[in-house]
Amino acid sequence: MPNNLTNLNIAFLPRSLVSYAGVEYGLINSQAGIKLVIRASPTLPVFDLFEGEHVGWNDQTLFIGPLNPHNAAALRAQIPWLRPTLLSLRTSAGMGDRLGLATPGHVRAIRSARTELAEAKIVPGDLAPIFAQQSIREMTRTGRTPQQVMDDATWGIFAEGWQGGVGADADHLKTPADIDLCLAAGFSFFTIDPGEYVDASAETASLSILRELAEKLPVDLQPRATGLLNQRFNIEGRSLYFDEPTLLKAVVKYGRAVSHVSAMYQHLIHAAGQQPYELEVSVDETEQPTTHAEHLYIASELRRLGVEWISLAPRFIGRFEKGADYIGDLTDFEVDIAGHAAIARQFGPYKLSLHSGSDKFSIYPAAMQQTGGLIHLKTAGTSYLEALRTIAVLDVDLFDEIYAFARGRYETDRSSYHVSAELVQAPLPQEVANWPRDTHSALLDQFDAREILHVTYGSILTERNSSSDNPLAEDWRFYDRIMALLKTNPDAYAANLERHFARHLKPFMSPIIHNRID
Numbered sequence: 001m002p003n004n005l006t007n008l009n010i011a012f013l014p015r016s017l018v019s020y021a022g023v024e025y026g027l028i029n030s031q032a033g034i035k036l037v038i039r040a041s042p043t044l045p046v047f048d049l050f051e052g053e054h055v056g057w058n059d060q061t062l063f064i065g066p067l068n069p070h071n072a073a074a075l076r077a078q079i080p081w082l083r084p085t086l087l088s089l090r091t092s093a094g095m096g097d098r099l100g101l102a103t104p105g106h107v108r109a110i111r112s113a114r115t116e117l118a119e120a121k122i123v124p125g126d127l128a129p130i131f132a133q134q135s136i137r138e139m140t141r142t143g144r145t146p147q148q149v150m151d152d153a154t155w156g157i158f159a160e161g162w163q164g165g166v167g168a169d170a171d172h173l174k175t176p177a178d179i180d181l182c183l184a185a186g187f188s189f190f191t192i193d194p195g196e197y198v199d200a201s202a203e204t205a206s207l208s209i210l211r212e213l214a215e216k217l218p219v220d221l222q223p224r225a226t227g228l229l230n231q232r233f234n235i236e237g238r239s240l241y242f243d244e245p246t247l248l249k250a251v252v253k254y255g256r257a258v259s260h261v262s263a264m265y266q267h268l269i270h271a272a273g274q275q276p277y278e279l280e281v282s283v284d285e286t287e288q289p290t291t292h293a294e295h296l297y298i299a300s301e302l303r304r305l306g307v308e309w310i311s312l313a314p315r316f317i318g319r320f321e322k323g324a325d326y327i328g329d330l331t332d333f334e335v336d337i338a339g340h341a342a343i344a345r346q347f348g349p350y351k352l353s354l355h356s357g358s359d360k361f362s363i364y365p366a367a368m369q370q371t372g373g374l375i376h377l378k379t380a381g382t383s384y385l386e387a388l389r390t391i392a393v394l395d396v397d398l399f400d401e402i403y404a405f406a407r408g409r410y411e412t413d414r415s416s417y418h419v420s421a422e423l424v425q426a427p428l429p430q431e432v433a434n435w436p437r438d439t440h441s442a443l444l445d446q447f448d449a450r451e452i453l454h455v456t457y458g459s460i461l462t463e464r465n466s467s468s469d470n471p472l473a474e475d476w477r478f479y480d481r482i483m484a485l486l487k488t489n490p491d492a493y494a495a496n497l498e499r500h501f502a503r504h505l506k507p508f509m510s511p512i513i514h515n516r517i518d
């Protein structure tokens with residue numbers, strides 16, 4: 001009998017077993033948690049790369065080690081499909097994971113979406129996934145580092161045997177130091193957010209004020225430097241003309257933002273060295289939508305400044321609230337994204353990126369059609385909500401405690417988000433206590449309660465027990481219980497994610513009418 005790991009009488013996570021370059025790898029669920037197991041001939045130097053213990057096994061060596069950062073890095077170095085790669089213009093979807101346990105469910109969702117399409121006799125389209133994705137704001141709120149985000153995704157990808165390639169999105173980066181941290185952790189997709197440099201006052205400023213503000217910009221950013229004044233563009237039949245007010249407003253609103261993106265890009269290309277990287281530009285977190293003229297201005301300026309990017313997130317019209325479907329007129333949205341998509345084709349091509357993209361089921365078909373698949377879907381908090389849905393079934397008392405606490409935090413935590421939920425509209429904890437115990441997860445389908453739970457994740461995950469005297473002790477009020485429940489019930493969490501994400505991903509794997517200009 002050959003010395004294969006499958007012949008060992010231990011229970012491997014079934015999809016983790018893999019053989020590469022003469023070495024076998026797998027994960028086992030042991031008393032002490034999940035462990036990495038490797039089998040190879042002792043003549044191969046692979047064991048020196050990992051931390052753990054090894055023993056002789058017939059003529060082979062068997063290794064067992066922890067799921068630690070060192071071993072995650074070693075695994076990425078050994079197995080090519082675990083390393084983030086460039087997604088370029090492939091239709092793609094980012095599935096952020098604030099707890100670090102969602103990747104298995106995300107992988108299963110892709111497979112399940114494919115299967116569902118195939119069963120409907122539809123050939124599934126290519127979809128490139130991103131499992132490691134977190135913004136600096138989310139990392140701050142969850143107390144995680146870029147390396148933890150990367151490693152958690154690595155273990156999830158490995159556990160599920162996903163070999164289809166992955167990107168890794170360092171999301172909403174604001175400073176060069178953010179770039180350095182995420183490069184060091186192996187991220188490959190860099191989302192630059194120049195939001196702090198967007199001047200929203202341009203929306204309502206008079207022409208004379210706009211002229212004054214434009215004069216204050218560095219000469220290289222002023223209207224005359226753009227070459228756009230009195231230019232008319234024909235974008236697939238749409239006429240866009242830069243008269244003075246249109247150009248001034250774009251320059252004042254986005255000039256410094258464009259310059260910041262350029263500086264961040266220069267930093268990235270120098271800091272990256274041989275590491276692969278690709279760039280997304282996001283201006284989605286503004287009050288007012290990005291007009292088509294403003295989008296064209298941004299694209300034209302980025303190009304003039306030598307920036308290369310693969311996707312851009314405008315602020316589309318309508319409301320993109322967290323964890324909720326699109327709020328607005330669907331026809332207006334389709335007209336809006338059609339114009340943005342046409343600019344993206346003409347000035348790129350590059351993808352449009354749909355931020356706060358989770359749960360926007362009503363606009364996915366239009367987004368896919370109008371971009372011809374040149375689209376990136378970005379979701380983050382919705383996976384956390386599925387974790388709460390899982391907890392509502394596994395431990396309803398904990399779930400109720402989380403909900404009551406979230407309500408108390410909402411008015412504070414909502415400030416940095418676009419949400420319209422009202423506390424008075426969300427069921428009171430006292431009412432919920434009287435519901436049948438197996439129905440509390442319905443809170444996740446009530447608009448207000450859902451948004452309240454969505455934006456308070458940072459407070460929930462970092463709240464300490466009031467009894468804790470030592471401020472440095474990691475005496476979490478909710479975090480440890482949440483993680484323990486999800487870790488002991490991985491399939492329950494994965495099943496919720498699989499169902500929820502298959503619904504997200506299917507529209508982006510469905511056939512499209514190609515309406516690009518080739």
Ligand SMILES: [Zn+2]
Nearest residue numbers: 282284355356
């Ligand atoms: Zn965003």
